[in-house]
Structure formats: C-alpha cells, structure tokens
Amino acid sequence: MAELIDGKQIAKTLRAKVKEQATYLSEQGVTPGLAVILVGDDPASQIYVRNKERAAEKAGVQAQTIRYDATITEAELLQKVATLNADPAIDAILVQSPLPEHINEQHLQEAITPEKDVDGFHPENVGKLFANRHEYFPIANTPRGVMTMLQHEQVDLYGKTAVVIGRSILVGKPMFSLLEAADASVSLLHRHTPDDVRHTMLQQADVIVVAAGVPKLITANDVKPGAVVIDVGINRMEDGHLEGDVDFEAVEPIASKITPVPGGVGPMTIATLLETTVELAARHHDVELEAGWQNI
Numbered sequence: 366m367a368e369l370i371d372g373k374q375i376a377k378t379l380r381a382k383v384k385e386q387a388t389y390l391s392e393q394g395v396t397p398g399l400a401v402i403l404v405g406d407d408p409a410s411q412i413y414v415r416n417k418e419r420a421a422e423k424a425g426v427q428a429q430t431i432r433y434d435a436t437i438t439e440a441e442l443l444q445k446v447a448t449l450n451a452d453p454a455i456d457a458i459l460v461q462s463p464l465p466e467h468i469n470e471q472h473l474q475e476a477i478t479p480e481k482d483v484d485g486f487h488p489e490n491v492g493k494l495f496a497n498r499h500e501y502f503p504i505a506n507t508p509r510g511v512m513t514m515l516q517h518e519q520v521d522l523y524g525k526t527a528v529v530i531g532r533s534i535l536v537g538k539p540m541f542s543l544l545e546a547a548d549a550s551v552s553l554l555h556r557h558t559p560d561d562v563r564h565t566m567l568q569q570a571d572v573i574v575v576a577a578g579v580p581k582l583i584t585a586n587d588v589k590p591g592a593v594v595i596d597v598g599i600n601r602m603e604d605g606h607l608e609g610d611v612d613f614e615a616v617e618p619i620a621s622k623i624t625p626v627p628g629g630v631g632p633m634t635i636a637t638l639l640e641t642t643v644e645l646a647a648r649h650h651d652v653e654l655e656a657g658w659q660n661i
C-alpha cells in the first residue's frame with residue numbers, strides 16, 4: 366500500500382510560512398501585492414481566481430482581480446499590463462488562462478516584466494530555468510509545488526529515473542527541468558509517444574509525474590513496484606466528480622507514495638503562487654527574507 370502524499374496538509378504548512386513572511390514584510394512597510402487579470406466568464410477560471418483571492422487574503426497577500434469582458438482588445442490588455450508593471454504596489458502579475466481567441470497569450474506573457482512574472486512564463490524566466498541559473502527567478506508554480514512535495518516527502522532524486530508525461534509550458538517542460546536539475550535522469554513523454562514506448566519507459570521509472578489531462582492514463586501494469594507517483598491531472602467527469610490521470614485504485618497498492626486527486630498537487634499550486642508572490646515582493650522592495658524560510 367502506498368503512502369498518501371497529503372497535498373492539502375503540505376500546502377497548509379507552506380501557506381502558514383508564507384503568512385509569517387508576509388507579516389515580516391508588512392513590519393517593513395511592504396504589503397505583498399498580486400494582480401490577477403481575468404478575461405471573460407469561463408466558470409472554472411472564476412472559481413480558480415476566487416480561490417486564489419481567498420488564499421491570498423488569509424496569507425497576508427493583497428490580491429486584486431481585474432475583470433474584463435471577453436470583448437476587450439489585446440492592445441487594451443497590454444496597456445493594463447504596462448500600468449501594472451509600473452505600479453509600485455504590485456509585486457506579482459498573472460493572467461488567468463484561457464483567454465479569448467483574439468488575444469495572443471504569448472504577447473501577454475512577454476509583456477509582464479520578468480520581475481513580476483509570478484507564473485514564471487516569461488521566456489526570460491523559462492530560459493533561466495532551462496539554463497540551470499543559480500540566481501533567483503520565478504518558476505511555474507505547479508511543477509515547483511511538486512518539487513516542494515517531493516522534498517517534504519524526502520524523495521531522493523539523485524541518480525533516479527523519472528518520467529514526466531505532458532510537455533506544456535505550464536507543467537511538463539518546467540517539471541522536466543526541475544527534476545533534471547535535481548540530478549534525476551528524466552524522460553519527457555507526450556501525446557505522440559507510442560503507447561508501447563510510454564509503457565516501457567514508465568516501467569523503469571522511480572518517479573512518475575503525469576500532467577496529460579487523460580483520466581486513468583496510468584494503469585497498474587505501467588508502474589514499477591515502489592515508484593513515487595505524482596498525479597497533476599484534473600479531469601471533471603460526466604457526473605461532476607474530479608479524477609486524475611492515474612488509475613488511483615489500481616496503482617495505489619503498487620506505488621510507494623502517491624498523490625490523490627483532489628487533495629494532492631492542486632492545493633500546492635495556490636500555496637506556491639503565494640510563496641512566489643512573497644519572494645517577488647521582498648526582491649521588489651529590497652527586503653531580505655530569512656534563507657530557506659520555505660523549507661517545510
């Protein structure tokens with residue numbers, strides 16, 4: 366039986382640490398400020414943004430959501446980003462996806478100044494991650510949250526074999542870089558990887574991170590006994606319940622550690638977003654935070 370990795374609990378601990386640092390910052394006259402741009406009325410986005418606002422408020426981060434109609438032009442949005450870039454009260458900016466089709470997401474990612482790029486999507490920050498740079502820069506929050514979980518669970522990655530499924534800029538690619546930087550040997554698979562190749566590679570993996578958005582993609586005979594299985598997938602099923610990309614019931618007896626869905630990676634993403642916001646605020650206002658404050 367695998368040990369359950371309790372993302373809710375780990376996220377709670379991390380949020381408490383964020384709150385301590387936000388309190389310390391406020392004693393120095395700095396209130397961490399997060400601006401969220403929300404375009405249109407996608408129901409899932411509305412929920413994500415509300416959850417982000419609530420978690421931010423509880424952690425001492427001032428979050429403001431700037432809402433726009435789906436008819437807003439790209440030029441107007443870029444103008445708003447420029448204003449936020451220059452606003453001293455704003456330390457972190459994110460644009461909630463998906464965006465309406467007439468808006469080019471890449472233009473927005475590039476418009477946010479790298480110093481306020483809380484999602485870590487700016488090509489400069491992506492490049493630093495890929496180049497294993499040692500200075501501070503923001504990293505995409507979901508894969509960073511996965512690394513925090515692995516660290517918390519004392520999963521030693523050195524020399525281990527890892528397989529990441531999914532190659533998005535949001536999860537898979539930065540996950541690949543982070544695991545590789547931790548000295549794992551990493552393979553990055555995607556929708557064009559033939560099923561038999563995926564199966565063979567998975568069977569060799571000590572650590573599996575799956576972010577494909579395909580329910581039950583990972584089954585019992587894909588997994589090596591004792592592997593650590595991290596399920597990033599969130600799939601809303603017809604009856605409304607959420608499922609991950611792993612056949613949890615089947616894999617749980619084989620893995621050594623496994624994340625549930627919900628209650629695994631999901632809560633870590635928001636906690637990590639707040640962690641990054643506090644870091645950006647400290648840097649923006651030249652306040653030194655205690656080294657390693659977020660080690661949990």
Ligand code: NAD
Pocket residue numbers: 507530531532533534535536537554555556557558576577578579582597598599600630631632634
């Ligand atoms: P995406 O659609 O951008 O990317 C999906 C990736 O999976 C692609 O690279 C694709 O090639 C790969 N893929 C699709 N089908 C596959 C298959 N059959 N075999 C192998 N690879 C396959 O999605 P994303 O934004 O990276 O998100 C992936 C999943 O993670 C979704 O379910 C999403 O809801 C979830 N997600 C969860 C969190 C969280 O906080 N828990 C955060 C972000 C995304």
